[in-house]
Amino acid sequence: MSTPVRAFVVNTLEAMNLDTSGVADDTPLGDGGLELESLTTAELVMQVEEEYGVKFSDDDVEGMQGMTVGAFVAEVEGRMAQATAEAGPA
Numbered sequence: 001m002s003t004p005v006r007a008f009v010v011n012t013l014e015a016m017n018l019d020t021s022g023v024a025d026d027t028p029l030g031d032g033g034l035e036l037e038s039l040t041t042a043e044l045v046m047q048v049e050e051e052y053g054v055k056f057s058d059d060d061v062e063g064m065q066g067m068t069v070g071a072f073v074a075e076v077e078g079r080m081a082q083a084t085a086e087a088g089p090a
Contacts, residue, residue: 005052005080006073012047016040025070033068041065054079 006025013020018034027033029041036044041064045056054076056064064072 003073003077005048005076006069008051009044009048009069009073009076012044016043023069025068025073027069029067029069029072030065036065038062038065048076052076052080054083 010020010023013023013034018036018040020034023034029036038061042061045061045064049055056079067075
């Protein structure tokens with residue numbers, strides 16, 4: 001999957017000094033993958049919220065440790081589509 005959201009996520013992780021050289025959609029955010037700690041995951045989520053205007057609860061953020069990069073990107077894109085649908089026609 002190559003989307004603007006995925007590119008933003010990977011670029012944000014790189015800006016946080018994380019090695020993203022082998023990141024694929026099936027790379028886990030937490031254990032066995034990027035090994036993001038909860039604070040790093042929260043920082044990533046805050047960057048995504050600011051960039052795309054989506055919101056995640058604290059419980060959502062805690063659950064992201066078990067997500068893959070692809071699942072996280074899909075979740076962000078899904079929330080963006082939902083927000084657009086709720087906003088109605090422009």
